[in-house]
Amino acid sequence: MSLSLRTLFSTAFAVIIILLTALLSYVIGNRATDSAQTAIGSSLAAEASRMSEKLDHFMWSRSGEIEVLSKLNAFQEPVESAEVNGLLNQLKTSLPVFTWVGFLDRTGNVLASTDHILQGTNISQRPVFQEALKGTFIGDVHDAVLLSKLLQSSTGEVLQFVDVSVPVMDKQGRTSGVLAAHLSWEWSREVEASIVKPLKERLKGVEVFVVSKKDDTILLGPEALVGKRMTDAALQEARSGKSSWMIEQEHRRDSYLTGYAYGDGYLNYPGLGWTVIIRQPAEIAFAPVYQLERFILISGLLMAAVFAGIGWLLAGWISRPLRNITRTADLLSSGADVEIPSSTRFKDVEILSASLRSLVSNLTKTETKLSYMSDMALHDKLTGLPNRAALDEFLAHAVSKAKQKRTTLSFLYMDLDGFKKVNDSFGHTIGDALLQEVAFRLMDCTRDNEIVARLGGDEFVIVLHTSAGKPMQEAEIVASRIISKINQPILIIGEELRVGCSVGAAVWTPDGDDTTQTMRLADEALYISKRSGKNRITFEAAS
Known part of the structure; x- marks a missing residue:
């Protein structure tokens, strides 16, 4: 069946362009998706880790400040309430995050506090007092209804706090009281804003969560979700101590690209086990990829139409001169x-x-x-390396070039140590495969303008272009590399084989004898290497 040339050309061009477009759209789409996943996911994981570190660093700093304050003489018995109140109010003034700081005696009575709030009240039953008697205590985020009323929240909502308390020791080293503080949880919003605001300028739809280790409660996040329990897979991954990213699906509906990090403390602060999760809807994250795929498909269809027309015109142009x-x-x-x-x-x-x-x-x-x-005529049949005829042809050009540039040629004459044992133990087929691998490794150790020739059996000659000043040092570097390469195990048909190699070296100079004499000296040096213990290099200076 003969086809019209015009029909064939226009159809073939259109089909090829459509197929190429589909292939490119698929390949580029997958690559772009993978790249976007890695780039955005790594960015979200890095920001989550940075926010987690900031939260832990903040708590470490505040707990350290309370601990330092507890060491002051003002807290030693007898207690000067006016002085203590002054210190506590000064701390609150300097660091407004301390919404309440109080000094309690050993029975839990508040002796002094900021703005005299709760002063004279006994809070011995509260964890902030009881736990401090055992050592430094840092409590997780919680509501404090009483303090919220006393502090008069501007929003009318119950305030949330983080507790920090330390035992106060007298001069005899006995616990004389407790220094306790409530930190407003609102400071976390400042940390969130410092990280999320620039992130949202780059990535749309980003959400940030801080999740408590206790009951997996959302401490910080979108208002509708704060206080609820989180069950995301990213949370479980983070709890294993990882800081990474993943793609997760929520309730079999929305997919998210999620970065996560686990707060494991800072220096001597053990941390409260807060998990920071930063996520972005997948449809937003990959929107540029989807746009790129659509652009490629539309462009491909337009190009198919254009090339179909070109094919039609081209076929008409070609058909006219065919008789010529x-x-x-x-x-x-x-x-x-x-x-x-x-x-x-x-x-x-x-x-x-x-x-x-x-x-x-x-x-x-x-x-x-x-x-x-x-x-x-110029190559060894088994290894594909140049043979002696090719070596002679190479040397004719190399000598002429070296004389013009006043450089040297270094000859490395080598054979394998232990090759006969391989042949005898495993047969010639394995031995031939071994020689082919050796040839490959020798080629890997030389430059393009140098030659590796097989003279026969397991004997090889390598000719190197070396300088006039340090030819032996340069040749020794290459020889050492060859010995190291050959000494590496060779795996052939499941057998791990090991051989060594001995190298004899000689240097040809433009003022010296011909290359035949230099090769003979290298051959003699080879036998000195073999008699001296094998697997080494010996130099023989050309006369």
Whole structure:
């Protein structure tokens, strides 16, 4: 069945462009999605970790301030209430985050406090007093109805606090009281704003959560969710001590790209186990990727239409001169330097097919045979390395070049230590495979303008271009690298083989003997290496 050239070209162009567009859209979409996931997820994880560290650092600083304050002489018996009140109010003035600070005696009576709030009240039954008797106490976020009323919350809501309390010791080292403080939880909003505001400028729809270790309660987050229990998978991952990111689905509906971090304290502050979770809806995170995919698809369809038209015009242009191909083929057969297109798919060129196939086939076979014969004459059949003939040809050019530049050639004559044992134990097939791997490793140790030649058996010669000043040092570096490479295990058909190599080296200089003498000296140095313990390099200076 013969097809119209115009139909074939326009259809083929359109189909190819559509297929390429679909492939590119799929590949680029996947790559872009992976890149977006990694970039945004890593950013969210980093911000979560930074916020977690800020929260822990803040609590460490505040607990340290309370502990330092408790060491002052003003808290030693007898207690000067006026002085203590002054210190506590000064602390609150300097750090407004301390909404209430009080000094309690050993029975829980409030002896002094900021703004005299709760002064004279006994709070011995509260954890802030009881736990402080055992040591430094830091309590998680909680409501304090009484303090909220006394402090008159501007919003009318019950205030939330974090407790910090430490025992006060007298001069004899006995507990004489407790210094307790309530920190307003509102400071966490400042930490949130300092991190989330710039993050939201870059990423839309970002939500931040701080979750308590106790009951998985949301301490900080969107107002509608504060106080509720979180069950996200990211929370469980964070509790294992990880700080990373993941894609999670909430209630089988919305997907989120989520970064998380676990607060494990700061320096000597053990932390309260708060988990920071920062997430962004996946549809927002990947919106640029979806836009890119749509752009590629639309562009591809437009390009398919354009190229279909181009194919239609191109086919009409090509079909007119097809009859001239016969005359061009005859010129090519007679030796003229011309280039012709060929095709056997259309009626118009069926007359030319036999002539073109014969001509191209004959030329290709002749060229392939000549190339093969030349290649076989200069390369070792087993390893593919240059043979002695190729080495001689290389040396003719290398010597001429070295004389012009006044540089040297370093010869490394080497053979394998333990190769006969491999051949005897595993057979020649394994031995041949070993030689092929050795050839590969030798090529890996040399530069493109140098040569590795196989002389036969397990003997190889490497010729290096070296400087006039330090040829032996440069050759020794390469030889050491070769010995190290050869000493590495070689895995062949499940067998781990080990061989070594001995190297003899000699340096040819433009003022010295010919390269044949230098190679002989390298060969003699090789046998010195083998007699000296093998797996080493020996230099023999050229005379």
